[in-house]
Amino acid sequence: MKTNSSSQGGPERAVVLDAPGSPPLLALVGSANSGKTTLFNALTGSHYNTVNYPGATVEYTLGASRHLPNFSCRVMDTPGLTSLVPSSPDEKVTVDALFKEAFQPDVVLVVADANQLSRHLYLFRQLQQLGFPLVLVVTMEDLLRRKGLRVDEARLSELLDCPVISMDPRKSDHLEALSRALRSVYSEAQDSPRPSPSQYEHFASHLDEAHIATLFQTLDQVEQLALRPFSPEGSKETAASRDSRSSTYARTAGADGILLHPFWGLLIFLLSMCAIFTAIFWMATPLMNGIDFLFGHMVAGTKQLLPDSWLTDLFADGILGGIGAVSVFLPQIAILFLCMGYLEDSGYLARGAALVDRPLSKIGLNGKSFVPLLSGYACAIPGMMAARTISNRFERRLTIFIIPLMSCSARLPVYALLLAFLIPKNKPWLGGLALTGLYMMGIILGAIVSTVISRFARMKSRGTSGFMLELPALRRPVPRVVVISAWHKTAQYIRKAGPAIVVISLGLWVLTHTPTPPKSMQVGESSEYITVSHSYAASIGHVIEPMTRPLGLDWRGGVAMICGFAAREVFVSSLALVYRVQETQNDAGLSGKLLSRMHDLRFEDTGKLIFTPSTCVGMIVFFMIALQCLSTVAVARKEFGSWKPAIIQLTLFTGGAYLLAVITVQGLRALGVA
Ligand SMILES: Nc1nc2c(ncn2[C@@H]2O[C@H](COP(=O)(O)OP(=O)(O)OP(=O)(O)O)[C@@H](O)[C@H]2O)c(=O)[nH]1
Ligand SMILES: [Mg+2]
Numbered sequence: 001m002k003t004n005s006s007s008q009g010g011p012e013r014a015v016v017l018d019a020p021g022s023p024p025l026l027a028l029v030g031s032a033n034s035g036k037t038t039l040f041n042a043l044t045g046s047h048y049n050t051v052n053y054p055g056a057t058v059e060y061t062l063g064a065s066r067h068l069p070n071f072s073c074r075v076m077d078t079p080g081l082t083s084l085v086p087s088s089p090d091e092k093v094t095v096d097a098l099f100k101e102a103f104q105p106d107v108v109l110v111v112a113d114a115n116q117l118s119r120h121l122y123l124f125r126q127l128q129q130l131g132f133p134l135v136l137v138v139t140m141e142d143l144l145r146r147k148g149l150r151v152d153e154a155r156l157s158e159l160l161d162c163p164v165i166s167m168d169p170r171k172s173d174h175l176e177a178l179s180r181a182l183r184s185v186y187s188e189a190q191d192s193p194r195p196s197p198s199q200y201e202h203f204a205s206h207l208d209e210a211h212i213a214t215l216f217q218t219l220d221q222v223e224q225l226a227l228r229p230f231s232p233e234g235s236k237e238t239a240a241s242r243d244s245r246s247s248t249y250a251r252t253a254g255a256d257g258i259l260l261h262p263f264w265g266l267l268i269f270l271l272s273m274c275a276i277f278t279a280i281f282w283m284a285t286p287l288m289n290g291i292d293f294l295f296g297h298m299v300a301g302t303k304q305l306l307p308d309s310w311l312t313d314l315f316a317d318g319i320l321g322g323i324g325a326v327s328v329f330l331p332q333i334a335i336l337f338l339c340m341g342y343l344e345d346s347g348y349l350a351r352g353a354a355l356v357d358r359p360l361s362k363i364g365l366n367g368k369s370f371v372p373l374l375s376g377y378a379c380a381i382p383g384m385m386a387a388r389t390i391s392n393r394f395e396r397r398l399t400i401f402i403i404p405l406m407s408c409s410a411r412l413p414v415y416a417l418l419l420a421f422l423i424p425k426n427k428p429w430l431g432g433l434a435l436t437g438l439y440m441m442g443i444i445l446g447a448i449v450s451t452v453i454s455r456f457a458r459m460k461s462r463g464t465s466g467f468m469l470e471l472p473a474l475r476r477p478v479p480r481v482v483v484i485s486a487w488h489k490t491a492q493y494i495r496k497a498g499p500a501i502v503v504i505s506l507g508l509w510v511l512t513h514t515p516t517p518p519k520s521m522q523v524g525e526s527s528e529y530i531t532v533s534h535s536y537a538a539s540i541g542h543v544i545e546p547m548t549r550p551l552g553l554d555w556r557g558g559v560a561m562i563c564g565f566a567a568r569e570v571f572v573s574s575l576a577l578v579y580r581v582q583e584t585q586n587d588a589g590l591s592g593k594l595l596s597r598m599h600d601l602r603f604e605d606t607g608k609l610i611f612t613p614s615t616c617v618g619m620i621v622f623f624m625i626a627l628q629c630l631s632t633v634a635v636a637r638k639e640f641g642s643w644k645p646a647i648i649q650l651t652l653f654t655g656g657a658y659l660l661a662v663i664t665v666q667g668l669r670a671l672g673v674a
Contacts (some may be wrong), residue, residue, distance in 0.1 A: 024073045024186055025104070026065065029094055029127070030111035031120045032056075032080025032389075033472060035139035039111060039169035040077035043068050047488045048462045050481075052472045053350035054080055055371050055389040058090040060097050067172065069181045071186075076105065077422075079389075082119075084126045090390035095200075098132075103195045108132045114144040114151050114166065118216065118223040119400075121160070125215060127270050128162070130203055133189035135181045136168040143473050149229035159222050170481065214344055218536070241468065255474060262358075269352060276339040276472050277439065278432025281333045281416075285428070287331035288591070295324030296590050317577065322505025324590045325573035326497060329413035333493055336409065337378070337486040344475035344484075349374065354471060363447045364454025366390055369399040376406035377439070378489065378630045384639045398453060401649055402446035404627045407439050409493060410568040414623045417572050417591070420614045421598055422437035441624055481632050500567040508563060508577050511537040533604070537578065550662045551622070552615030554603050561622075568628050612674040625657035 028036040034053030041048055058551075061077045068075075078097055079090040086092040097103045108127055117138070122334030129133060138151050146517055157164040163181035167174035259265050276596060299316045300494035306312040343349050352374070357367030368390045376383030383403040390396040415438055423431050512535045541548075542564075548558035556578040564571035568602025572594075575581075581594045598611040627633065627650050636646040 025076060025108035026182065027075045027076045027078060027097060027105035027108050028111055029078050029081055029098070029108055029352055030123065031082055031113065034080070034113045034120060035109045035169050036111045037077050039137060042169045042172050042175070043075050047484065048077065049485065051344045052347050053344070053353065053371060055090070055368070055386060056386045058093070058385050060093055069176055069179050078080045081123060081244040082544055083123060084331055085207065088389050090164060090388040099197045099200045100197065106133070107135060107182055107189070110135055111137050111139060112140045112599035117226070118219040121219045121222065122215065124160070125219065130199060132195060133185045134162050135185055136160065136162055137178065138164060139169060141166050142168055143475070145230050147231055148225045152226050152228045155171040156226035159225060165489050170478065192647055198422050224649050249407050256351070259348070260354055265351070265355050269355060272343070273439065274432060274436045277435040277583055278429050279339060280284070280335050280433040280435065288328050291330065292328050292591050295320065295327065298325065299579065299590070302665065312515065315505070318505045319502055320507030321576055321590065322501050322573040325576045325594065327568050328415055328591045329416055329569070330490065330494070332412055332416055333409050334411065334486060334490045335622050337489045338482065341482040341486045342477050347472040347474045363451045364395070364398055366392065366395045369395065372399050372403060373406055375442070376403040376408065380404045380406070380629065381635045384635050387639065394457065397640060397645065398450055400636060401449050401453070404632055404649065404653060405446045405449065405625065406442045407624065409498065410629065411623055413569045413572050417594070418620050421595060421611060422613060422616050434472045438620065438624060443665060445625065497567055497569050501570055501573055504563050504566050504570045505577060508537065508574055511535060512578060528619065550619050550666065552610070552665045554610055557610065564628050565630060568623060614665050614668035614673045616669060618661040621664045622657045622661035625653055625660060627653040
């Protein structure tokens with residue numbers, strides 16, 4: 001869920017950093033979860049992912065200040081930073097951004113959470129000591145006010161000797177005041193030199209503990225002087241309203257007592273997940289039927305409208321059919337993102353991290369692994385990148401290693417198809433339960449792999465990084481924020497999966513239609529069948545058939561599985577193509593046709609049914625474990641820093657998946673399951 005700059009849905013803008021005459025550079029820095037990315041989005045009009053737990057951003061991002069009145073600048077969002085001495089790779093990104101010549105910001109905008117003012121001001125003071133031109137933005141004052149306190153901007157500004165703007169970056173007000181402050185700081189500092197890397201080296205090597213302790217004491221005083229009691233404006237706060245507010249707080253604290261309880265907390269967590277997955281099956285069905293119907297008619301309509309030629313077939317079956325087969329699953333993916341976004345924004349998912357810290361530390365990981373693992377449930381790529389927040393190298397690499405086992409959203413269409421085949425339509429809860437089980441299996445398998453590796457590695461001595469996660473306040477999510485975020489994640493999914501589906505569907509159509517079989521064979525009603533069984537795809541499929549037979553699949557299923565390596569969801573559209581689903585004569589939509597076709601497909605030689613319960617369970621096992629995504633391998637190489645672990649990961653997971661799938665299919669058959 002939690003994603004980071006390069007994988008987020010916002011428009012990437014290429015901004016040349018050090019081009020001569022380019023507008024001033026404004027850097028947003030501050031502690032994790034203080035609202036930097038939210039402010040970045042407000043200033044630039046982007047839609048980068050903002051979530052309610054620390055560690056969302058792990059790379060810097062650039063944009064143009066389109067919404068900042070009268071001050072045209074480039075804006076840089078950075079990963080959270082607590083102090084100028086970085087303790088993890090993501091923190092190092094921010095420090096590098098501040099001191100590398102080409103990046104040197106003209107103004108630094110420090111973002112601090114009003115509820116943790118003294119701690120967040122520590123970084124501010126360090127930047128001030130080094131001589132950066134600064135403006136301070138204080139966020140989350142709405143939450144502070146609920147505690148009966150407010151920030152006295154003027155007083156804080158006086159104490160810190162720096163312009164201070166208190167604002168909620170989720171609403172676009174106060175941008176005028178912010179712009180004014182930035183303009184004045186920028187024009188004052190324009191000619192003075194920025195702190196150099198050598199100044200930084202000197203600063204970092206002269207930090208001593210006594211100095212840090214004094215600084216924190218001073219900052220505590222600053223906080224005390226700058227916070228004022230607050231009662232709701234205009235209205236005299238009545239005893240009743242005060243009581244109701246403090247009881248809200250007592251409730252939040254009480255809620256945490258249950259939500260973080262080792263037993264009840266976990267039970268509630270599991271039940272919420274079950275509810276979400278049942279919702280995915282149940283709520284999505286009408287929408288899925290609609291999309292299915294639409295594409296079914298589009299394909300049929302295209303074939304009627306356009307002249308009868310191979311080009312029409314290529315377009316209708318290859319492209320439209322391919323897109324349709326996967327689009328059907330979009331409602332499920334959107335509902336998954338919506339529900340997770342809601343839990344994320346409420347602050348509940350961060351409780352998940354606290355809950356699993358102890359179990360995770362038992363298997364060699366760290367509470368901080370939770371966010372990357374959770375991100376892995378949307379897509380392994382941002383998950384692997386989010387692991388940069390883990391400072392301990394071993395724990396970071398172990399987290400990256402097991403992330404592909406988390407069920408990414410690309411697996412959802414495959415699971416959904418196979419479960420729809422296995423489970424009666426009138427029992428959505430059974431589907432939800434099965435899906436919860438599959439998603440849980442991801443974390444269980446990850447735990448097994450991680451335990452084994454960390455047991456082996458324990459021979460070598462290694463440190464472990466302490467886990468410190470700031471729990472965000474529990475709050476009612478803002479529906480607009482949740483919906484927009486889910487929309488952008490779904491759109492991003494389409495952008496990522498779409499091209500692969502079109503290209504593979506086209507390629508596969510050509511492979512299954514060439515070369516043209518000899519004229520003498522092109523007679524009778526099964527001419528389409530003859531075409532495909534004489535095609536190049538058939539030749540490839542027959543070569544790999546000895547591998548796919550033990551899985552219970554014929555050569556056509558094997559071809560679809562190979563196509564799945566481009567992107568897992570392509571498996572579904574490929575099945576539709578290799579099994580010539582378009583020719584099924586019934587009124588169902590595309591996926592209805594695919595399902596009904598699966599029920600009576602038979603092996604060409606033995607005449608036995610291909611898609612049996614054992615084959616489908618085997619395929620689920622295969623897809624659950626296989627690292628079937630080449631972009632993940634590339635990112636793993638980058639995050640590991642070498643090919644070796646990435647290749648080991650690929651071979652271990654894909655090889656293991658194949659073996660386990662064969663064992664499952666053969667085992668089930670030995671037990672008498674068809
Ligand atoms: N209530 C409230 N929530 C806010 C405010 N500003 C930001 N948020 C929320 O705080 C959460 C964290 O915001 P982000 O912008 O992701 O924080 P960040 O500083 O980029 O976090 P990292 O990338 O982890 O360093 C999000 O859920 C925001 O919607 C505010 O003023 N009030
Ligand atoms: Mg961020």
